[in-house]
Amino acid sequence: MSATYGNLFQITIFGESHSNAIGVVLDGLPSGIAVDFDKIKTEMARRAPGKNKLSTPRSESDVPQIQSGIFNGKTTGTPVCAIISNTNTRSQDYQPELLRPSHADYSGIVRYHGFNDYRGGGHFSGRLTAPLVFAGAIAKQVLEKEQIEVLAHIKNIGSVCDAALDYAAPDVELLRKIKSETLPLLDRAKAAVMENEILAAKSEADSVGGAVEAVVIGLKPGMGSPFFESVESRIAQILFSVPAVKAVEFGIGTSFSQMRGSQANDPFYIQNGEIKTKTNHNGGINGGITNGMPVVVTAAIKPTPSIGKPQETVNIKEMKESTYSTHGRHDPCIVQRAVPVIEAALAVAVLDMLLEEKTYAGTI
Amino acid sequence: MSATYGNLFQITIFGESHSNAIGVVLDGLPSGIAVDFDKIKTEMARRAPGKNKLSTPRSESDVPQIQSGIFNGKTTGTPVCAIISNTNTRSQDYQPELLRPSHADYSGIVRYHGFNDYRGGGHFSGRLTAPLVFAGAIAKQVLEKEQIEVLAHIKNIGSVCDAALDYAAPDVELLRKIKSETLPLLDRAKAAVMENEILAAKSEADSVGGAVEAVVIGLKPGMGSPFFESVESRIAQILFSVPAVKAVEFGIGTSFSQMRGSQANDPFYIQNGEIKTKTNHNGGINGGITNGMPVVVTAAIKPTPSIGKPQETVNIKEMKESTYSTHGRHDPCIVQRAVPVIEAALAVAVLDMLLEEKTYAGTI
C-alpha cells in the first residue's frame, strides 16, 4: 500500500508481469479533455522493449484498452481505467526459490508471505511502468493546455555523460527534438559512445546504470507547500516508486553539499518585468515552492540486477547458499527506457500539484 | 498543504519563527508508552542553536510544553500536542521586499499572496524543525521497544569527508557514542578539519553545505510496498520537507548510475540461519521493501542561503534590482544541527511504516 498516488489527480496501478493484464485507474482528470491517442501511442512506444539491441527482446504491443472515463473522445471527468494485456508471456520454468540478488525476490517473499506472483517479477516488474507511462501521457496532454511541458535526457550511462543542461535556460527545442531518439541526448555525438558503453556491458553478460535528468517548463511561481508536501516531496514520492530509482536530486542536488552559500545561491534579477534567477541551482524550487524557473530533477537508475554473470545467492526453499545467472530475456541497460517513465511520473506529480494550486492561487 | 505527514502515525506541524509558538500534533501513537522527557530534552538540545561558534547565537530554551495525550507519564493513545514558545524573537526591522536569494521569500510571497509571516523566515524557518525533533524523539522511544534505532553521522561538510560507513555492518556502538558530539563523525580526527571548514566559511561571511548519512538498525525484512509507498518514497517525502535538503540517496545512491550490475548487486548469503547480503549497496531496500539489512539514506544539505556577503537581488515592492546581505543572526553551517533533524524525520517515517507493517506482517 498504497497503489494510489496523488491528492486530486489520483492514479491507482495494478497488475503483474504475467497476470491477465496490467493497468491503471486515473481519477480527478478534468472533464472535456480531447484525448490524443497517437500521442499516447508515441509515449508507450518510447518505453516499449524489443525495439533494438539495447533492450530486452520481449515484445509487447502494449496497447492500452480504455474501459471507462472517455466518451466521444473526451475525458468525462469520472475515472479512466486502461488495461494492457499481458500477451507475450513465456511459460518457462521459474525457480522462485533462487533469490535474484538486488531484485525484490527476497523482500517480496517476506512481504507477501510467499504468495506473490513471482513470474517475470510479478508486481515488481519494470513492466508496471507501462501503465505509468499511459497515465503520464494523459497528464501531459492536460499540462499542455497550460503551457507546461515535461522533458528529459539521459544525463549519463555508466561513465559516459551527456552535455550539461542549462538549468536556467534549457534548450527546449532541442529537448523536444530528442524525444524520439533511442538515446535522448543533448549532445548527439555522445550517442555512439554511450551505445558502446551499453553493448560492452551486454557483451560481458552484465548491465549498466545511469541517470535521467528531467525538466518541467512553464510552471508559475507559487506552487507547492513547505510541510510536508513540498514540490520535492511530491515528486520524490512518485519517482522513488519507479523500479531501480535509488537517488533523487533537485537542481544541482548532491553538489550542494560541497559548496559555499555564495556559490550556491541563485541571485534574483528582473527580466521583462518578471522576477527570475540568474542561475538555477535550486532547480526551480525554494522552500518547497516553485519560483518560476524550470524545475530540474535527476533520478539515478541502478543497473538492472538481471545479468548473465553468475552471482552468489541463497536457495530460500532449501536455505542453502547457491549461485544464479539470468537466462531469460533482459535489458543490458534500462536507462533509455526509463526516460519516458521518469517524464510520466513527473507529469503525474505536476498535474496533481497544479490542480491543488487552483485551490490557493486565486483570491477567495 | 499538507501540514500532516503519515498514514497511521500522523504528525501535523504548525508555527512561524516569530508567532506565539511553534508545535506539533502526534496522532496514532501507541497507548501506554512511558515517555522519557530527559531523552526528549537531549534530542532537542542536539538541534538547538546558540551552543557554540558554529551556529547562530539565537538562543531558545525550546522546551516542548505538552498540551494533551500524555497522562501519568504515559501516552494515552489520543493526540499528543506539544508547543514550543517563541521567546527570543528580535523586534528588528524586516525588509520583506528585499528577496533573500535561495530563501523562500519570493516563492512564499507568491504562494501566500503576500500574507505570509515574513519575520525570521516565518513558517519556512529552520526553527520549524524543532517540533519535528520532538516528534522524532517520541517516535524513537517507540521504535526502541522494537529494537529499532536511527543513527546518523555527518558524511561531509564542504570538501571534508568523514570516514566511510560500512553499510552492511555499521559500527552501531560508535554511532551511538558520537550522538553527543558537536560534529558527529565516525573518524574523530576529522572534527578539527571540518570545524575549520566551517569557520573558514564564517570568516568570509559565507556558509557551507554538507551531507548527513543516516542508518536505521533493526528493521525486519518485508516492510514497505512497491507502488507508491516504497520505503524510499515514504522516507524521501518527509526528508524533502526538511528545509535545505536537496538530494536524497538510498544506499550508494547516485553512484549506482556509474556502475555495472555485477558490481552493484548485493549477493545473498546465510548468516546464523538468516538471509543477509554481503554488501548493502541498496541500503536495505529492494523493490521498495526492506530486506533486513540496515536502511541507509543520505540527505544533501545546501549551504544556508543567509550569508553576510552582498548578493544580487530584487526589491519586489519597487520591482527594482538591488543588493542584499544578511545582518541578523545566522549559521555558517547547519549540517551538524541537521543531524538530529534527519534522524527525527527518519524515525517518524519508520514508525509510520512499522505500524502499517502490523497490518500485513501477521497472518490473517
Added chain:
Amino acid sequence: MSATYGNLFQITIFGESHSNAIGVVLDGLPSGIAVDFDKIKTEMARRAPGKNKLSTPRSESDVPQIQSGIFNGKTTGTPVCAIISNTNTRSQDYQPELLRPSHADYSGIVRYHGFNDYRGGGHFSGRLTAPLVFAGAIAKQVLEKEQIEVLAHIKNIGSVCDAALDYAAPDVELLRKIKSETLPLLDRAKAAVMENEILAAKSEADSVGGAVEAVVIGLKPGMGSPFFESVESRIAQILFSVPAVKAVEFGIGTSFSQMRGSQANDPFYIQNGEIKTKTNHNGGINGGITNGMPVVVTAAIKPTPSIGKPQETVNIKEMKESTYSTHGRHDPCIVQRAVPVIEAALAVAVLDMLLEEKTYAGTI
C-alpha cells in the same frame, strides 16, 4: 474525487453504465487468502437484475474478470483488479437534455461541464454497485477468517415493515438463511405483503423506497477512533456513496432524539466473563469505538427516481420547462437489490478498520 475509499484496504471504482467495462481495484488485501469464486458469484447474483418481476429486465452476466492480484487461487497481496464487461447495453436514443428529476442528470452536467457519459446514467448508474459487491464479496471472505459476519434484512419497503431485529442478540442463523431470498425478511409472512407493495407501485408506473438494516457480528470491542474516524464516520462515508442512500442510522438512530437518557442508555452486565450491554440501542458503538456488541446500521433507500409517470422537468438545452417519463427498463423497487450492496459496503469498511485495529490492538 475520490474514486478510492479506505486507509489500508483501499478500493478504487471505475466505469460507466455503457462504457467498455466497470470494475474495481482492491489494494491492501492480506496475501494468501484462498478466494472462493462461488461465493463471489452468489453475492453478484443477489444484486443482479433481471431475475424476477420486482426488478429491471436488463440482464447482465456480471462475471468479474480478474486481471491481477490472484495467483494460484490465492490473493498475492498486491492489487486485485476485476472488470465486469458491459454487454447488454441498448443503443437507444438518449435525451440527456431532458433532466430526469431526482437523478444526477443536472448536477452531473454541471459537475462535469456536460462531458459526462449520460448513457444509462453513466458513472451514476446503480450498475456501479456491481464492482462494490465484488469488493464486498472478497472482503467478507477475509472477515470470515476472523469470525466476522455481515448480515442484513429489509427493514421496510414503503409502509410494510419486517419484524424487529433484536439488536442485542440478533438471530444469526435466520439472517444467514434469508440471504438467498428475493426479499430477505426476518418474518417470512411479510414477503407476500411486501411484494404486493412493490407490484402496486409498479402497476401505477411508480416506484417505492425502503430501508435496509444490517448487522456486523463478531467485532471485538476497541475498534475505531473518536475523531474523525469513528466507526460511524467510516461506515457512513461508504454507505452515503451508494446511490439512493439518503439516511444512515446507528442502533436506534433517529429514535434517540425522542428518548430520555434513562431509556436510551445500554446497561452493562457480565455474561460468561465478558462485559456486554443488556440493550444495544447504540448499535455496538460508544464514542466512535466498538463495544463488542453487534454493530447495527440502517440505510434509508429512496424510491428509484425512474418512474413511468410523467414528471415536470426542464430541457436544459433549450432552457424550457418540459415533461419526462421513463420508458426504458427500470426497477419499481431497488431495496431488495440494495441488500447485498449495503452488506458489501459495510464489509469493505469493516475490513479496512480491522486492518487498522491491528496497529493499535497489540502492545508495542
Added chain:
Amino acid sequence: MSATYGNLFQITIFGESHSNAIGVVLDGLPSGIAVDFDKIKTEMARRAPGKNKLSTPRSESDVPQIQSGIFNGKTTGTPVCAIISNTNTRSQDYQPELLRPSHADYSGIVRYHGFNDYRGGGHFSGRLTAPLVFAGAIAKQVLEKEQIEVLAHIKNIGSVCDAALDYAAPDVELLRKIKSETLPLLDRAKAAVMENEILAAKSEADSVGGAVEAVVIGLKPGMGSPFFESVESRIAQILFSVPAVKAVEFGIGTSFSQMRGSQANDPFYIQNGEIKTKTNHNGGINGGITNGMPVVVTAAIKPTPSIGKPQETVNIKEMKESTYSTHGRHDPCIVQRAVPVIEAALAVAVLDMLLEEKTYAGTI
C-alpha cells in the same frame, strides 16, 4: 485515528477534558482572510456551558489562544493553531472502573489499553467540540466571502418539535435571527414547551435527546463527487465524529423509505433563468453532487448518557456488576449546545469541498 479531517482544508483536533489544553490546527486556509475575533467569540459563546439552567454549570472561558497562522489580523495561509486552556477542572475522585453506560468508558479502555485519560471523559468529552466550533467559526468567515451560509435550528427535543423548515425556500432571515437564542427555533412559541421538556428531564435526574436540522445556503450546483466523496459522505463523516450524533439524514432522510417515487422526486423548473427544484426532498444533493438548492441535513443527538438516576453497570477492575449514578456537573440536554457544533462541522466540510470544487469548476 485520524485526528485529521479534510482533503484541502484540514483540521486536526487534540486534547482531553482535563489536560493542559484542547485545541485544533487548521491547514489549507486561504491566505489574507481578515479574521473577525468577535464572531469567533460569539460562536464559542453559543456552545459554552454554564449560561443557564439548561446546561452544566461548568463554566469555561473558552478563549482560543492563537499560536500561529494569523499575522496582522489576517490568515497567512500556513497552519493556524489555537489552544483553549482547561482551567475549570475539578480535582474530584474519579472511579474509572465504574463504566458509565452509553459513554465511551468501556470501549475507550479497551481501545487504549487502559491508558486513556479518563478524567472528565478525556478525549471523548463533549468539550472537544469547542475547538471544532473555533474551526467552524473560521470556516464560516471564509464561506461568507462566497455568500455561503450555514444555519440551523432545533428540529425537536424529545417529543417537542419545532415548526417545519421549508427545504426549498428556508426563511434565511429568521434562521439568522434565532442564532442568538438559547433554543434556536423557527417557532418561538415552542421555546417554553421545549424548555419544560428539558427541565422535566432534569427534575427527574434524567436527560433528553433531540435533533438539529441545518441548512447550507448559497452553494452552487456541481460540487461533490459520486464515489466515495459524495457531499453526503463528506458531511456524514464529520457529523458522525461529533459526540452523541447517531443518525444523519439528508433532505427528508428516513422518510424516503416510506414514499413512492412520484411523491419523492423533486420536479425541475426554471426560476429567473436558473434551474431549480419545486420541492427539495433530496436536500440539495443528487448523485452525491449539489444541485443548487439548499443543502439540508439533520443530525439526531442522543440524550446525554450522564444522568443522576442509578444505572446498572460493571466495575471493570473487580469484574463485578454494580450500579452507577452521575453526581458531577452535567447537562440535562445537549441539543441546544450542539446547534453551533453541527453548524461548525458542516462549515468545515463545506469549505473543504468548496476548495476542491475550484479544481474542477473551471475549465482547464
